[in-house]
Amino acid sequence: MKKIISLVLSAALSLSLVLPSATVSADSSSYNYAEALQKSLYFYEAQQAGPLPDWNRVEWRGDATMNDAVLGGWYDAGDHVKFNLPMSYSAAMLGWAMYEYPEGFEKSGQMDTMKNNLKFVLDYLVDCDKGTSVVYQVGDGAKDHNWWGPVEVIEKKMARPSYTCNASCITGQMAAALAVGSIVLNDSTYLTHAKSLFSLGDSVRSDSTYTAANDYYKSWSGFWDELLWASTWLYIATGDESYIKKAESYLPNLERQGASTDIEYQWCHCWDDCKPGAILLLSRITGKEEYHNYIKMHLDYWTVGYNGAKIKYTPGGLAWLDTWGCLRYATTTAFLASVYSDSIDDSTLKARYEGFAKTHIDYCLGANPSKRSYVCGFGTNPPVHPHHRTSQGSWADNINTPPYHRHILYGALVGGPSSSDGYTDTVQDYTANEVACDYNAGYTGMLAKMCSIYGGTPVANFPQPETKEDEFFAEASINSSGPTYTELKVLLNNQSGWPARVIKDLSFNYYVDLSEVFAAGAKLSDLKVKVNISEFPVTISELKQYSGDIYYVNVKFEDGTNIYPGGQSAFSGEVQFRISAPEATSYWDPKNDYSYDGLAASTVVKTKKITVYDGDKLIFGTEPDGTAPTEGATPTKTIAPSTPTPSTPSTLRGDMDLSGAVNSIDFGLMRQYLLAMKTDFTSAQLAAGDMDGNGSVNSIDFGLLRKKLLGMS
Structure with missing residues (x-):
């Protein structure tokens, strides 16, 4: 009892x-x-x-x-x-x-x-x-x-x-x-x-x-x-x-x-x-x-x-x-x-x-x-x-x-x-x-x-999707050049975070325009491709036709999981390779090459014109015909957006590209500014990026912009 x-x-x-x-x-x-x-x-x-x-x-x-x-x-x-x-x-x-x-x-x-x-x-x-x-x-x-x-x-x-x-x-x-x-x-x-x-x-x-x-x-x-x-x-x-x-x-x-x-x-x-x-x-x-x-x-x-x-x-x-x-x-x-x-x-x-x-x-x-x-x-x-x-x-x-x-x-x-x-x-x-x-x-x-x-009310549709940054991407510079060759340094980066992960079949394409080579009567077989230095083991293809006179080389890491977001020496894999014509020739000219555009000597820059792949899936960059990655799907053909008509400087907080709207592009621009990845911002852009109005753009502004994009402010 x-x-x-x-x-x-x-x-x-x-x-x-x-x-x-x-x-x-x-x-x-x-x-x-x-x-x-x-x-x-x-x-x-x-x-x-x-x-x-x-x-x-x-x-x-x-x-x-x-x-x-x-x-x-x-x-x-x-x-x-x-x-x-x-x-x-x-x-x-x-x-x-x-x-x-x-x-x-x-x-x-x-x-x-x-x-x-x-x-x-x-x-x-x-x-x-x-x-x-x-x-x-x-x-x-x-x-x-x-x-x-x-x-x-x-x-x-x-x-x-x-x-x-x-x-x-x-x-x-x-x-x-x-x-x-x-x-x-x-x-x-x-x-x-x-x-x-x-x-x-x-x-x-x-x-x-x-x-x-x-x-x-x-x-x-x-x-x-x-x-x-x-x-x-x-x-x-x-x-x-x-x-x-x-x-x-x-x-x-x-x-x-x-x-x-x-x-x-x-x-x-x-x-x-x-x-x-x-x-x-x-x-x-x-x-x-x-x-x-x-x-x-x-x-x-x-x-x-x-x-x-x-x-x-x-x-x-x-x-x-x-x-x-x-x-x-x-x-x-x-x-x-x-x-x-x-x-x-x-x-x-x-x-x-x-x-x-x-x-x-x-x-x-x-x-x-x-x-x-x-x-x-x-x-x-x-x-x-x-x-x-x-x-x-x-x-x-x-x-x-x-x-x-x-x-x-x-x-x-x-x-x-x-x-x-x-x-x-x-x-x-x-x-x-x-x-x-x-x-x-x-x-x-x-x-x-x-x-x-x-009681209370839970947030509907919680959590909202985050604005993702580029996770896998290429950076490159002109390592050296001469009348018969171009040598490139490419860093393939894994800064993944949605979630952090590794990819085994990781590779990138570098595109060249060979119209001047063929106009001089040279053949594709006259050109040589060679890897000089590689931080991790890679294989490099011969030049392959992409479309018309546009060709590419594919650099594939034998095990892409060696590149992972785990440290200064781990998140980026460096490859130095050379594309060359025979000695004593004069037809080699890289200036019209798709992937060469925007590169400089000594200083690496991020470029979407070197495309990155997980196996056959494009995960970063834009191919010469406009093909770009689509999240969670096979890459599709896209038409490049037209250049916006110049307008008076935006006063919209966060509108760093001065387009009249605040979106993920502005988020990316502010990130580039804070990491010194891009420095040529105008005073109008920086004024738009100054979310808290204190006269400077810093991590506080970045957090405020993130909240704005997520609908938290």
Whole structure:
């Protein structure tokens, strides 16, 4: 009978948590929480490893790390290591959010997306369960963090080792995530693994084998909190009272607050320390005063103070726990405050905790002294330089190349401001601008609560396609020349980012006009083609007829995957080749050659008149007859657009080609200006490019133009 009553009570409490609190007015919504929730889930899709599911919405992501010991899971942060301790914690928190506020996901139209994302990571955790051990990390943290490039090509740079252990911290955390998942996704497989992982962790009761991640995610709090967290969720999933007995038996082993007998309460529920959330759940399950007292001590420390101690607050009203991920801690505590307030009747405490929760989620979304969003792609003046390799899309293994982010990392909550509310949006500041799966975990749960109260409207047709840059292209210069020959230097570039990728059958064509050769009575066989220098092995064809007197040579890389966006020496392959006539002849003249047009000595320039191919598919440039690439289709014949009639200088912000419209051409021109790829801009063009009107064109203007093209401004 006691077991039945306990289960009924637990179910009733869970039901009460999905009802909007009567103390919060439904007309006091401050932000479009549904949009924020929608974008937060997109962030998790940007972190997906392995073969991407067909529902993944991130156009600049592709299958990656396909040789990992276990495929799938989430990359941890702005890097590409898979750390199971924060990963499984994040999964548990997302599951908890679904458990508490399912109507928040339903109202915002995000339930199916949430289920997909949670299942994706839980399936990975199942695959990491090896029975007597678990895979707890994939990737070398030091090597990974020393390279700055997109994840799709990381395996060209380094091997990715995997590490196994039987440590209680990780088995407990994985068990908790799978136990929650078994409830909200109604999956018995997850429950089976949750039980076995918990049994393993409880029998080992040690973290001694958890070593590889210690420089990044050390289990500072030990393993008792993870076992407590897991056993509590296993009770909720099964109703088996032995799990509650286990949970309560762990409590004496938890850390104490200073020299007192109180369980430590002056930190935060997080990937390393799950006791606040576990004890909150115990307070609801058992009704015991000691658990209610603990969670009130914890939440009061974060709000009004407890026993003379109170967390530090910034001048702008942010409860600021630590330099690293201060917004992560604040929003996670906001989630706990919200959950606890839903299960108590004390009107004073409800108002205190609900007020804290809403204040802190709104701080992240724009209610702060800077009046800016701390969430990428959301709200006013959001971060545009998160410390995230793949969204920046560098091809040169350089955090400053390009000086902007090629992609919007929608929904990512950055680390946050200093204790004085100071913040600078720069990719170099990994303290303020790092993003991570655990940063978004409690934040996502808090958004679900807000949606459960206020609803909101997700963005239609999200995400909009990005404006793509040239990904594979040729640059060339005249290496040397004489009366009987022309020697060219061509750099074939792979700066791909939609997504970053490699191409095996990579080649380019160089076109010449041989009318003067034939007019002199010479034959095609009189001309010779020779490669002098090649950075990577290539084969070069003899001259082949394109049309009429137009001929071409094809330079094919034996393995085009050697050219990839992974570093200064990797993203570009150089070839020097010569086309020559016999000595003592005088008919050779390259000036009428199609591909020679616009080239200069010594300085390489980008040219569309050297065409690039993936196998037989044209992917860059324009052939002599006007054939140009068509995205996702076989190249088609196109007619070159007529030259626009000159007009008075444009005053339209962003209209850098002075055409009277703002489009992707202007985006490309501004990029060329910022990278010094093109310098002959008129004062009228630069005035049009000065988006913020400060008298110069810089990366801020580039970001503003990107937002304009994406319909964000």
